[in-house]
Amino acid sequence: MEKSLIVCLIISLNNHIMRQALLIFAFLPYLLSAQAENTEGRAFQFNGGLIGGATVSQIHGDGIGGFNKVGFNLGATIEIGRRGKKNIQLGIAYNQKGSKKPPNPPEDYDTWKYRFTYIDIPITMSYSYKIFDILVGLQPSILLAAEEDFYGVAWDPTGLPIKKYDLGAVLGIRTVYGNHSHLFARVTQSILAIAPRPETPTGTPRWNNRMLNMTVEVGVSYMFSQLDN
Numbered sequence: 001m002e003k004s005l006i007v008c009l010i011i012s013l014n015n016h017i018m019r020q021a022l023l024i025f026a027f028l029p030y031l032l033s034a035q036a037e038n039t040e041g042r043a044f045q046f047n048g049g050l051i052g053g054a055t056v057s058q059i060h061g062d063g064i065g066g067f068n069k070v071g072f073n074l075g076a077t078i079e080i081g082r083r084g085k086k087n088i089q090l091g092i093a094y095n096q097k098g099s100k101k102p103p104n105p106p107e108d109y110d111t112w113k114y115r116f117t118y119i120d121i122p123i124t125m126s127y128s129y130k131i132f133d134i135l136v137g138l139q140p141s142i143l144l145a146a147e148e149d150f151y152g153v154a155w156d157p158t159g160l161p162i163k164k165y166d167l168g169a170v171l172g173i174r175t176v177y178g179n180h181s182h183l184f185a186r187v188t189q190s191i192l193a194i195a196p197r198p199e200t201p202t203g204t205p206r207w208n209n210r211m212l213n214m215t216v217e218v219g220v221s222y223m224f225s226q227l228d229n
Helices: 004-027
Strands: 044-060 069-082 087-103 110-120 122-128 132-149 165-177 181-190 214-222
Touching: 044 181, 069 110, 069 214, 087 132, 087 214, 122 165, 132 181, 165 214
Parallel strands: 044 087
Antiparallel strands: 044 069, 044 214, 069 087, 087 110, 087 122, 110 132, 122 132, 132 165, 165 181, 181 214
16 A cells, blocks of 8 residues: 555656646747846856757666667757856657667577657756766656567557656766757666566566666757857
């Protein structure tokens, strides 16, 4: 009973976070060029923009290894900071994760894949170092769909007990490209398991341990206001 109550509270909290994030980004156009005055004058700034790129992923606990699943990510971001070496980024993005077992001929022609689609809400801090920024942060995520394709025919809802939320760590790097854009690369990994260990000690061929999302993402962000180089 207590465990069920805790799970319900966690899900409710994640839904609340999701609603708040969507509310913030609903007002994104009004924040794009907003600047807050302080005693130093125009030192505290907001800048909004769009992000997009490719996601390659794998799942710890699916019985295979390798970043073989290819998807995409697309969303929006707000950057908050002073004219210095540290900024904060708040984002929201549609992201396709999962895993894929590629065929290995001539002995093994078997192939299958998982596709887990999330709304990610990355919250990071950037630290400037020469021409690069180092990005470090956390990423709550809300699961939109968990699907599997074992026969190469169609995506079906998975039978795995995938949780409706995820919490991951983010580590990345970016560099300025032009007056409005960054090129970025980042890795993410679940901190909390998205599925528990299977009840049987050996598990199944496609689920043999607690599951964690792991991604490598590359892409570009376009900011509506000009960047301070």
